[in-house]
Amino acid sequence: MLSVTNVNIYYRRKRVIHDLNFTIQPGEIVGLIGPNGAGKTTIMKTLLGLTRASGEVKLAGEEVTPSHHAALQRVGALIEAPAIYPFLTGKENLKLYAQDPAACDSLVQRLGMTAYINRPAKDYSVGMKQKLGIALALLDQPQLVILDEPMNGLDIEATILVRKLIHDYARQGTAFLISSHVLSELQKIMTKVLILNYGTLIVNAPVASFSPTTSARSRLAVTAPKLARQLMEEAGLLLGADSGDLVVATAKLKPVEELLLAHQVTITALTPAEPSFEQRIVSILTEKRGERDENQS
Amino acid sequence: MKTSLDHEFYKLLRQPTTRWAPLVLLALQLYTALPVANLITGELRHHTLALLLAKSPRRSAIFLAKAIAGYLLGAALVALGLLLAFLLGALLAPGGWGRAFHQHALWQALLLNGGGALAYLFFALSLVLLLAVWLKNAATVIITGLTIAFFGAPLSNLLQAALPGLRPLLVWNLLNMINVISQLGNDQLQVISGLTNFQLLAGTLAYGALFLLLGGWLFARWQQ
Structure with a gap:
């Protein structure tokens, strides 16, 4: 139109x-x-x-x-x-x-x-x-x-x-x-x-x-973060940590849940770890700005 | 006597109504041009011009409509002024309309001056519209318009007196057209303007039309 x-x-x-x-x-x-x-x-x-x-x-x-x-x-x-x-x-x-x-x-x-x-x-x-x-x-x-x-x-x-x-x-x-x-x-x-x-x-x-239907990574908040981190590192399940939250592969959520449950650690929040729409836009703009600055210099 | 005069001036200059008088005088002058200038600059101030231009198939039609609205408002004000003059005349000096005023009966002089005011209105409001499109600021338009209205005719006369060799050309300058307000009712003023009534009227209307065309041309090229 x-x-x-x-x-x-x-x-x-x-x-x-x-x-x-x-x-x-x-x-x-x-x-x-x-x-x-x-x-x-x-x-x-x-x-x-x-x-x-x-x-x-x-x-x-x-x-x-x-x-x-x-x-x-x-x-x-x-x-x-x-x-x-x-x-x-x-x-x-x-x-x-x-x-x-x-x-x-x-x-x-x-x-x-x-x-x-x-x-x-x-x-x-x-x-x-x-x-x-x-x-x-x-x-x-x-x-x-x-x-x-x-x-x-x-x-x-x-x-x-x-x-x-x-x-x-x-x-x-x-x-x-x-x-x-x-x-x-x-x-x-x-x-x-x-x-x-x-x-x-x-x-x-x-x-x-911009909005993938499934997120490859998930962010966990737990009741005992230090213990959970140690357990998951030992089991090779931890991908990283971000602002106190633990990041794991979404495909590995079930073994992570079982491991934490076995040690009386409760999951209090579970969110996709992918960047938000806003973060993606900012990232695209920052990337393009960098390219432009490089071309100009 | 001197003391009394001092006292009266002292009181006159301090009473509130005197302090307002120059402002009221200025406001009355401003008030004729302000609504017309606002027809253009108000659209900018209220952010309404973009939608108005987008929704109208032709920009020239918008400008012409604004000009016609302005002229009709001005003409209505002139007509109201004439009506009030006749009413006051009938109340205060019944039968006085037949008296001679310059070379005409008083009622004829009033109508001729009313005609001059209408011609000046076309000239002045076209200039206001052109300045409004060009300068895009009502205050600047009003000040420019007032400067021309107040100082235009004396400046033109001064110019003609200073350069007598160029007078045949200088009589056609736009400032000289302001004489149309008073000359139509007083033929003796032809000596000052250097133009006959017909020439002055034709010149005034031609300048008005030129300002209108220029304003319309600028408006059509207006970039937001």
Whole structure:
């Protein structure tokens, strides 16, 4: 549905985005990840026809450029900050863009904004404004929604609500491109990951490839760590220790459990010892940064 | 007498209403241009421009809509001013509208000046829109606009007096167009501006149209 082909973006004469290529299909939730200044917002603005770029951005087969926006009529967006006129009420802000008043009311209700939607937006808290910005992006069942840090300022309940709403819209065919620094939150919703580093797309992969179904190593917390460590070392079952926890091969969990039980040592916690999604992302970025520094020196 | 005058000035300068007077005067001047400048700069301040541009098929349509909204607001204010003048005239000096004022009956002079104000409005608001797109800051736009409005006409007159050889050319400078506010109701001012009423009106409208086109061109090229 959205295809980005050989896109280069220049700021003044400097190239800030290099040879960008990716696609987003209906119903996909794509996470755009990268450090500050990597170019995430610039890419989002280019998809919305707000910045000039070489290459081709096509939405539903129609090209998007700063002078050609027809394809963007069914695109919702929240870029940098909620697009809200403070002197209007929340409802009036929504009315500016809403084509279906009934669907708009339903969205207000689903986002839990009914109590304050008729109050001037200048009196809203940060979280209320953020919800209104998200509501603006989701109006009229868009084909594509671009969200820049959508969870900013939202409390836990609102975060869960927005996450559920994104899933529901995606099930109905809306595609999402979402950037967020809260990777754990992004991990819960996205189906595909784009990782950007210094203006270059370094990863374009399904999120499943970051979460192995079985972990090769497991981390144990036990009631008597010193004794357990000694026993497991003697039996050749210990792979290592990390912050007081013992790391063993997942395949060897049964003999480890029997050994510890025989010496009255209880396992209090058992977790996969693989790096978390966040750790993997940080590791990829660090690795790429090292390569870049080497190439430059 | 001197003591009394000193006393009265002492009191006048210290009473709260006097302290507010210059601010109110400035605010009234600002208030005509501020909403129009805000049509552009407010979009930046409220982060609404990105969504507005993305959702609109043509940027020129957004700019033109903003310009028309600004002109209509200005025209409504001029119309309201004229209406108030007629009402006050009817209340305070009934039958006085037929009196001569410069070369016209008072009511004619008022309408001609109203027409001049409308032409100036088109010129000034187009300039405000152009400056707002260019400078992207309402305060800078207002200060620039006020400087031109206050000092424009005297500066233009000074320039023409200083360079009499170039006067046929200098009469067409944009600052000279500010005379349109008062000249239409007072033909004697043609000596100062160096332009006939028709020339002055045509020049003012042409500059307004040029500012509008330039503003629209800059807006269409606006990078977020």
